[in-house]
Amino acid sequence: xxxxxxxxxxxxxxxxxxxxxxxxxxxxxxxxxxxxxxxxxxxxxxxxxxxxxxxxxxxxxxxxxxxxxxxxxxxxxxxxxxxxxxxxxxxxxxxxxxxxxxxxxxxxxxxxxxxxxxxxxxxxxxxxxxxxxxxxxxxxxxxxxxxxxxxxxxxxxxxxxxxxxxxxxxxxxxxxxxxxxxxxxxxxxxxxxxxxxxxxxxxxxxxxxxxxxxxxxxxxxxxxxxxxxxxxxxxxxxxxxxxxxxxxxxxxxxxxxxxxxxxxxxxxxxxxxxxxxxxxxxxxxxxxxxxxxxxxxxxxxxxxxxxxxxxxxxxxxxxxxxxxxxxxxxxxxxxxxxxxxxxxxxxxxxxxxxxxxxxxxxxxxxxxxxxxxxxxxxxxxx
Numbered sequence: 401x402x403x404x405x406x407x408x409x410x411x412x413x414x415x416x417x418x419x420x421x422x423x424x425x426x427x428x429x430x431x432x433x434x435x436x437x438x439x440x441x442x443x444x445x446x447x448x449x450x451x452x453x454x455x456x457x458x459x460x461x462x463x464x465x466x467x468x469x470x471x472x473x474x475x476x477x478x479x480x481x482x483x484x485x486x487x488x489x490x491x492x493x494x495x496x497x498x499x500x501x502x503x504x505x506x507x508x509x510x511x512x513x514x515x516x517x518x519x520x521x522x523x524x525x526x527x528x529x530x531x532x533x534x535x536x537x538x539x540x541x542x543x544x545x546x547x548x549x550x551x552x553x554x555x556x557x558x559x560x561x562x563x564x565x566x567x568x569x570x571x572x573x574x575x576x577x578x579x580x581x582x583x584x585x586x587x588x589x590x591x592x593x594x595x596x597x598x599x600x601x602x603x604x605x606x607x608x609x610x611x612x613x614x615x616x617x618x619x620x621x622x623x624x625x626x627x628x629x630x631x632x633x634x635x636x637x638x639x640x641x642x643x644x645x646x647x648x649x650x651x652x653x654x655x656x657x658x659x660x661x662x663x664x665x666x667x668x669x670x671x672x673x674x675x676x677x678x679x680x681x682x683x684x685x686x687x688x689x690x691x692x693x694x695x696x697x698x699x700x701x702x703x704x705x706x707x708x709x710x711x712x713x714x715x716x717x718x719x720x721x722x723x724x725x726x727x728x729x730x731x732x733x734x735x736x737x738x739x740x741x742x743x744x745x746x747x748x749x750x751x752x753x754x755x756x757x758x759x760x761x762x763x764x765x766x767x768x769x770x771x772x773x774x775x776x777x778x779x780x781x782x
Contacts, residue, residue, distance in 0.1 A: 408464060415468035423472070428479055432471050434463045439471040441478065448487045460494065470518045477514055494518065510547035512590045519589055533670065533702065540706035541582045553594045556583040560598065618735055619683070621724065626687050631716045633693040638729065640678045640689065642736025642754055645713040645729045646706075650698040653689045657681040662698060663755040664709070670701035676753040679739050737761070 412434065420431050430443040439461045444454045459474045461467035477493040493511055520535055545559055560579045580598050587595035618639050625635040634648045643651060643661050650662035650671075657678045662671040678684050696712050698704045717729050733754075740750040751761035 411465045412463050412468055415465055416471070419468060419472045423475065428476070430475055430479060432459075432468075432475060437463050439463050439467060441471075441475050446482065446487045448490070457488070457492070460492075466522065469521055473514065473518060473521075507551050507590050508547070509545045509549050509551050512551045512586055513542050513545075513547070516542075516586050516589055529702065533704075536706050538582050540710065541579050542586070543707065543710065544579075551587065551590050551592065553587060553592050553597050556587060556592075556595075557598055559583070618732070619680075622683070622687055625723065628719075629693070630695050631719050633689065633691075634716060635720065635732070636683075636687050637689060638732045639735065640680070640683045640687070641676050642679070642733050642740070643676055644733065644755070645716065646709040647755070649694060649696050649709060649712065650704070652692070653678075653684045655685075655690070657684065659684075662701060662704065664704065664706075671698075671704050672701065674752065674755055676755075679736060679743065679745075 416432050416434060416439070423430060423432075430441055433440050433442050433456070435456065439459045440456045441459060442454075442456050444452055445457065446452050457478065459467075459471045461471050461474070474492075474494055478488070481489045481493050494514060517535070520538075521531070545556075549555055560576060560583060584595055584598055587598070622636045622639055626632045628635070634645075637643070637648045637651050637653070637659075638645065641648075641651060641653075641659050641661070643659075644664055646664045647661050650664075652660045654660070659676050659678065660673055661676055663674045664671050684690065696708060698709075713729065720727055720729055720732075737750065737754060740753070745753075747758055747761055751758045754761060
């Protein structure tokens with residue numbers, strides 16, 4: 401055996417040992433072993449005949465450093481399938497690709513995503529951190545899909561249209577393009593014969609209605625919410641600074657009324673810092689927003705985790721609905737934008753605070769101003 405192959409073998413053994421420690425720490429009763437130049441799973445498994453048997457199950461992977469992380473993914477996939485069905489499935493989760501009489505593959509979304517993840521990480525890369533961040537961004541779009549649905553082009557098409565309806569209140573072309581890209585990759589790998597039909601989808605940019613909330617009502621909401629141990633600080637910051645829900649997890653208020661915040665958008669690359677400002681200017685001090693209190697924090701761009709962020713903001717959104725059934729989190733952001741217009745903040749500055757282009761700001765917010773906004777502006781000037 402050459403020295404390079406020997407080093408590769410030792411590296412694989414080290415990786416498998418580390419993975420086994422991780423599996424044990426998570427309470428999984430399964431170990432990975434190298435047999436016959438492949439990676440196998442060893443454990444006591446329940447089979448469909450009702451018999452539990454201590455045996456080996458092949459991961460279908462070669463024993464090399466590139467395959468070791470995929471073996472961990474497959475071992476967890478097997479354990480998940482056993483938990484759901486009560487026995488070792490046939491075919492195994494990563495083999496679940498049946499074809500009906502028409503030649504159309506029958507595969508569940510969750511199994512297709514597993515295959516995509518394996519394919520994505522199954523290539524050599526000089527920058528694993530960057531690749532992992534790219535996967536997290538892709539996964540954010542993939543999580544919009546129902547994991548137990550059958551993967552079809554029609555289903556993916558409907559989810560592109562539905563999933564690209566941005567909570568900001570509009571259908572975003574960039575989001576549509578990204579979802580197309582992710583879902584085409586998913587469909588191609590699964591062998592969907594008509595996946596190119598996704599290119600025919602056109603989504604018209606349209607603004608959705610927003611709940612109009614008086615400033616007085618919102619300031620009353622801040623005083624009501626501020627003492628909540630999990631979502632109080634986040635809610636107040638969203639009302640006062642107008643950032644996106646996920647961005648509040650990085651927001652750092654400053655004494656001068658401005659705040660530093662990561663701009664979170666569904667596109668490649670890491671989030672970037674921007675500056676926003678408080679409206680009203682005196683409320684950060686009044687609410688003591690300088691004492692940061694949130695369930696999760698992203699202190700630098702590479703810390704951002706879209707999956708963890710989505711979990712927090714989804715829970716937070718449900719909490720807001722219980723507190724104010726007529727409101728969504730994005731209504732709070734929208735109110736800041738309308739307030740900036742009433743107070744005469746220049747569009748260029750307001751759009752920059754919101755993390756928008758001027759075009760999107762004017763399309764999303766200026767067109768929703770009404771007679772009451774005009775009256776409020778005149779009253780402020782008088």
